[in-house]
Amino acid sequence: MRQSQLFTRTQKDAPKDEVSINAQMLSRGGFTDKLMAGVYTYLPLGFRALKKIENIIREEMEGAGGQEILMPSLQPKENWAVTGRWDTMDDLYKVADKSGKEFALGPTHEEIVVPLAKKFISSYKDLPLYLFQIQNKFRMELRAKSGLLRGKEFFMKDFYSFHKDEADLDAYYEKMKTVYRNIFEKAGIGDITYITFASGGSFSKYSHEFQTVTAAGEDTIYLCESCRVAVNKEIINEQNYCPVCGNKNLVEKRSIEVGNIFNLKTRFSDAFGLSYKDAEGRVCPVLMGCYGIGLGRLLGAIIEVHHDEKGMIWPEQVAPYLTHLINIANSRSVADNLYDELKAAGVEVLYDDREGKSPGEKFADSDLLGMPYRVVVSEKTIAASKYEIKKRAEQDVKLADKNELLNILRQNTNA
RNA sequence: CGGGGUAUGGUGUAAUGGCAGCACGCAUGCUUUGGGAGCAUGUAGUCCCAGUUCAAAUCUGGGUACCCCGACCA
Numbered sequence: 118m119r120q121s122q123l124f125t126r127t128q129k130d131a132p133k134d135e136v137s138i139n140a141q142m143l144s145r146g147g148f149t150d151k152l153m154a155g156v157y158t159y160l161p162l163g164f165r166a167l168k169k170i171e172n173i174i175r176e177e178m179e180g181a182g183g184q185e186i187l188m189p190s191l192q193p194k195e196n197w198a199v200t201g202r203w204d205t206m207d208d209l210y211k212v213a214d215k216s217g218k219e220f221a222l223g224p225t226h227e228e229i230v231v232p233l234a235k236k237f238i239s240s241y242k243d244l245p246l247y248l249f250q251i252q253n254k255f256r257m258e259l260r261a262k263s264g265l266l267r268g269k270e271f272f273m274k275d276f277y278s279f280h281k282d283e284a285d286l287d288a289y290y291e292k293m294k295t296v297y298r299n300i301f302e303k304a305g306i307g308d309i310t311y312i313t314f315a316s317g318g319s320f321s322k323y324s325h326e327f328q329t330v331t332a333a334g335e336d337t338i339y340l341c342e343s344c345r346v347a348v349n350k351e352i353i354n355e356q357n358y359c360p361v362c363g364n365k366n367l368v369e370k371r372s373i374e375v376g377n378i379f380n381l382k383t384r385f386s387d388a389f390g391l392s393y394k395d396a397e398g399r400v401c402p403v404l405m406g407c408y409g410i411g412l413g414r415l416l417g418a419i420i421e422v423h424h425d426e427k428g429m430i431w432p433e434q435v436a437p438y439l440t441h442l443i444n445i446a447n448s449r450s451v452a453d454n455l456y457d458e459l460k461a462a463g464v465e466v467l468y469d470d471r472e473g474k475s476p477g478e479k480f481a482d483s484d485l486l487g488m489p490y491r492v493v494v495s496e497k498t499i500a501a502s503k504y505e506i507k508k509r510a511e512q513d514v515k516l517a518d519k520n521e522l523l524n525i526l527r528q529n530t531n532a
Numbered sequence: 533c534g535g536g537g538u539a540u541g542g543u544g545u546a547a548u549g550g551c552a553g554c555a556c557g558c559a560u561g562c563u564u565u566g567g568g569a570g571c572a573u574g575u576a577g578u579c580c581c582a583g584u585u586c587a588a589a590u591c592u593g594g595g596u597a598c599c600c601c602g603a604c605c606a
Contacts, residue, residue: 129556130544134598477567
């Protein structure tokens with residue numbers, strides 16, 4: 118992408134109504150635009166990062182046997198009346214049409230996916246079944262805050278598993294813990310994201326959250342540093358020691374909940390009468406698990422964790438572009454050629470081809486936007502027949518000829 | 533939903549009752565090019581509705597929006 122053609126430009130100052138690091142940097146970098154409190158537009162750079170996250174998640178969900186579907190956001194009241202959540206879920210957006218018929222804007226999709234599954238599940242041979250979607254959710258947050266971390270409309274992956282018995286559900290639930298670990302590892306926050314025991318509701322002792330430790334978090338967890346698991350503050354009164362090793366010396370940390378997995382058992386299949394016939398012809402309830410990740414929140418969490426005073430520092434797998442190519446030479450011809458060659462080699466590159474900008478301004482923009490690699494073409498590099506390459510996260514600058522450059526960038530290209 | 537705060541060009545800000553100013557951005561021209569360039573000429577603003585006053589960005593009332601703390605948060 119030629120930066121001279123890019124829809125957005127950077128801003129020197131953050132808008133005064135954004136306080137959180139992620140919102141300030143996303144706004145300054147032109148990654149997102151706030152429409153209203155808790156509701157953001159993803160602009161080209163932000164949308165690319167979101168898509169990178171989406172692709173990581175999709176790959177892992179498909180690897181876990183998930184089949185992707187897309188369910189509606191506009192949902193009939195009747196489905197929510199069946200589970201009782203029309204009246205009890207107080208962050209449910211309710212809308213009505215001209216005739217007075219009422220609808221919910223989906224905050225989650227158990228009320229839709231269970232009746233849907235009922236149309237196709239009738240035998241033990243149909244189980245297990247794994248369905249997921251990546252889609253906008255709506256929740257009436259009375260106090261949206263912290264940029265992308267808590268919104269009224271947000272992009273979420275929700276995954277639902279259907280099982281014939283508890284053993285199968287439990288085994289799959291354990292498997293999903295590993296799948297989730299992989300996702301957060303790829304997203305660049307694996308080392309500071311901890312599986313956390315949280316309230317399990319009425320059907321199981323615990324649910325499990327994936328909590329990323331950062332001062333910007335709004336959750337409080339108690340971490341067992343040796344087991345690398347945590348306990349959410351919400352259950353610390355019942356569970357004040359490590360559930361794995363019994364350690365009582367837990368360390369209090371602030372954290373962001375980037376994922377949650379939940380054992381639903383028969384909570385929703387009972388409500389909708391979702392059952393199957395076993396090999397003996399007996400009617401049995403289907404057991405369910407659900408597994409969520411907020412993509413926007415994850416994106417915000419990545420920035421909260423990976424930034425410095427100059428800007429964002431994107432992990433390679435979620436960066437909008439791998440490389441930021443900057444021309445500060447008098448002519449664009451050398452940089453133009455390199456841009457074409459990088460693209461031809463499959464390297465994702467944002468090319469600062471803008472005229473009339475000072476080098477300082479281009480470097481400052483590059484630091485703000487935070488692509489993993491910066492490649493500079495200048496009079497000095499042209500004279501040396503080299504290119505300058507620098508990692509955003511590191512100070513060292515090195516000169517490389519074209520082959521070296523392509524090798525470095527290619528080995529980080531997952532194309 | 534309780535409490536607190538804020539609202540001035542696209543962004544950040546100044547002006548406490550008396551000419552709405554500055555910086556960045558943007559536009560045009562010339563110069564400039566390794567860490568947020570220079571000069572010149574332009575562009576663009578007082579959240580909304582009432583009220584007080586000779587006069588309101590400024591005072592009063594109402595509304596709206598946004599931010600922060602708390603509550604809430606399958």
